[in-house]
Amino acid sequence: MVRGKTEMKRIENATSRQVTFSKRRSGLLKKAFELSVLCDAEVALIIFSPKGKLYEFSSSRSVKRTVL
Template sequence: MARRGRVQLRRIEDKASRQVRFSKRRAGLFKKAFELALLCDVEVALLVFSPVGKLYEYSSSSVHIEQDYS
């Protein structure tokens, strides 16, 4: 089985494609944060700002992140 090479990371030029990729990556990141909290019994907080500055947040507890860290 051949090994995969490194993926070249670079900015996505097409705005629509970039927004779609951001949404999918954000969902995957939030899922991983949830899994980490569940499997390892830890508190996880995640803040993500979109390219237009919109805040998305995840917290494994009922704590409001933006109140504590803004």
């Protein structure tokens, strides 16, 4: 079974938009961690929520110091 292409557009409902942001943020952080482990790569990820809250991931302290 093939999943159809999803149209990218802004989610109008604020609650749905926040839930989607939280789920996608979690998935993105997980993928960044997996990339750092599987490829032995230094990874840094910075995400700002719609309300301006900062979420960050770094695979090592040296990357965190460089980015921040």
